[in-house]
Amino acid sequence: MKKIIISENIVKSFGEGDEKRNVLDGVSVEINEGEFVAVMGPSGSGKSTLMFALSGMDGVDGGKVVFDGRDLSELKENELSDIRRRTMGFVFQQPTMLKNLNILDNIILPSMRDNRKNAAKIIEKARTLMKKTDIAELEKRDITQVSGGQLQRVGICRALMSNPKIVFGDEPTGALNSKSAQEIMSIFSEINGEGTAVMLVTHDAKVAAWTERIMFMRDGKIVSEMRLPKFSGTNIDDSRMKEVTEKMREIGV
């Protein structure tokens, strides 16, 4: 299986002198193309920092990250941002949108910046994604006129505009009620079913249970991992949830 990400012994620290702390303390991880992965662990264990390091959003102090065959540390900032724009999608807990643009314009803006000539194609693509995520009728709405779950769908559409090889999500359901969270997870599951790798940072076992591999972090290290069969249903069943929560209890995260 081809690897989309390989990290070797990455180290990242914050602070100076006595205050210096390794937030990533030698993390080696490989993520396959098309894999669906969750990262769990206590607050402050380094989950987001790992996601930022693997996506090249943030540099590392030691070790290396190879993304899609390229060592990120050897790339210039413009090459890095080019790779991020073309091959990665990002979804955060609170989607950041431009307030003076409607939903459709927020989705297409990054792609239009890249390729204004293909406006018609870009709009068509955005509409396809909006249909898929069930927000087609909202395209003209202001971003303040939609629910949190709908806004997160907008964020997902925007993240998918470039047909990324991987979508990174940092607590993408963290601000949602459990029904919306499950609906968003079903969208991630569908995206993954179409071949896009997905890596989510989450505290929520019910979110992690959608994935096929859960990495558990503590103190900047991956301390355990569990694998689950790929899930293709629409609702997480209790036995799958139980498997995840039992593992969490076993390793104490």
Ligand SMILES: Nc1ncnc2c1ncn2[C@@H]1O[C@H](COP(=O)(O)OP(=O)(O)OP(=O)(O)O)[C@@H](O)[C@H]1O
């Ligand atoms: N830019 C920064 N400067 C200084 N310290 C930082 C910085 N970013 C993260 N940290 C520290 O690194 C540690 C790990 O942070 P990180 O956000 O990766 O944890 P996390 O596991 O994602 O936590 P949470 O679940 O609370 O979001 C924390 O102690 C945090 O305070």
